[in-house]
Amino acid sequence: NAGVTQTPKFQVLKTGQSMTLQCAQDMNHEYMSWYRQDPGMGLRLIHYSVGAGITDQGEVPNGYNVSRSTTEDFPLRLLSAAPSQTSVYFCASRAGTVGPYEQYFGPGTRLTVT
Amino acid sequence: AQSVAQPEDQVNVAEGNPLTVKCTYSVSGNPYLFWYVQYPNRGLQFLLKYITGDNLVKGSYGFEAEFNKSQTSFHLKKPSALVSDSALYFCAVRSSSGNTNAGKSTFGDGTTLTVKP
Numbered sequence: 001n002a003g004v005t006q007t008p009k010f011q012v013l014k015t016g017q018s019m020t021l022q023c024a025q026d027m028n029h030e031y032m033s034w035y036r037q038d039p040g041m042g043l044r045l046i047h048y049s050v051g052a053g054i055t056d057q058g059e060v061p062n063g064y065n066v067s068r069s070t071t072e073d074f075p076l077r078l079l080s081a082a083p084s085q086t087s088v089y090f091c092a093s094r095a096g097t098v099g100p101y102e103q104y105f106g107p108g109t110r111l112t113v114t
Numbered sequence: 115a116q117s118v119a120q121p122e123d124q125v126n127v128a129e130g131n132p133l134t135v136k137c138t139y140s141v142s143g144n145p146y147l148f149w150y151v152q153y154p155n156r157g158l159q160f161l162l163k164y165i166t167g168d169n170l171v172k173g174s175y176g177f178e179a180e181f182n183k184s185q186t187s188f189h190l191k192k193p194s195a196l197v198s199d200s201a202l203y204f205c206a207v208r209s210s211s212g213n214t215n216a217g218k219s220t221f222g223d224g225t226t227l228t229v230k231p
Contacts, residue, residue, distance in 0.1 A: 004157075031217065040123075042204065042223040043158075048216070056216065090157055097217035100146045100165040100210065105157035 001026050006091050006106035013081040013113045021076040021109050023091030029104070031094045032074040033058070034066065036087040037108075043090065049074055050097045081113045116141040118207050120222035127195045128230055135190040135225045137205030147188040148206040148219070149179055158204060164188060165210075175199070195229045202226050 007022045025032065033048035035058075045058030049068040063085060065077040074093075078085060089109045094101040117140045127133045139145060146165060150158040162173025169181045179190045188205060205222040 033219075035221075040223060043221040045218060048218065050217065058218065092158075100163060102148055102160040102163055103150075103158070103206075103219065105150075105159070107157045108155075 003027065004091055004093055004104050004106035006089075006109050008109060009107065011109060011111050013078070013111065015081060015083060015113060017081050019078050019081070021078070021089055021091075021111075023074045023076065023106060024072050025074075025091075025093040025104070026072065027093065027095070027104065028071060029093035030071070030096045031101075032068065033092050033103075034064070034074070034076045035090045035092065036060065037090060038087050046076065046089075078111075083113045085111065086113045087111060116207055116209065116218075116220045118205050118220050118222035120203075120205055120225045122225050123223075124226045124228065126228045126230065129197055130194050133190075133192050133195045133199070133227065133229070135203050135205075135227060137188045137190065137222060138186050139188060139205070139207040140186060141207050141209050141220075143209045143211035145188075146208045146210050147179075147181065148208075149173065149177070149188075149190050150204045150206065150221075152202040152204065152224075154201075161190070161203075195227075197229050197231055200227055200229045 004025045034046040035043040047066040049055045091106040092103040094103045119138045148163045149161040152158045164181045172178045208219045
């Protein structure tokens with residue numbers, strides 16, 4: 001199993017540009033989520049999905065969209081990039097919504113918005 | 115609302131000494147508690163978890179954690195630290211009560227562990 005994969009690993013955007021961060025998992029996990037990691041602020045949940053076709057907002061959803069058309073894929077779209085979105089983004093998955101399942105994290109995407 | 119506090123931004127220990135990384139939490143109902151480790155420029159890796167039962171949980175790489183319900187704590191420990199244990203450690207909590215909070219996990223801000231030779 002490849003686990004959780006993310007592309008790209010690095011990205012530089014200009015303010016106002018849009019892009020999609022890709023995330024895929026091959027473990028048939030039901031639950032997927034996107035986090036951003038900023039220094040001293042831990043991980044903050046952007047959006048999550050409890051299954052294909054079902055998504056919901058986390059604590060910092062503004063400026064981001066997600067979709068979950070398949071179990072495997074959970075892309076994160078930045079609609080109009082802003083310097084405040086400069087961060088490291090992690091995708092994670094776990095086997096189920098309910099139950100003591102640990103999360104599996106991707107390697108991250110380091111995004112810089114100028 | 116659920117929350118996690120890691121009161122120390124940085125923990126420094128000498129190689130061979132015991133280490134403790136502290137975590138306290140707040141959650142509705144009984145908790146699921148997790149520790150993750152992050153090495154530089156990498157994603158988080160699962161270390162161990164508390165589900166129920168025995169208050170001392172053993173995990174990967176010789177780490178263990180002690181659950182204390184009355185103090186709402188879940189401190190990470192290792193009897194003898196290695197230089198290779200140097201990393202960023204995150205504590206996380208989730209409610210075990212069905213779909214409470216939609217199964218969302220809350221992470222602490224992280225503690226940087228430095229083990230010196």
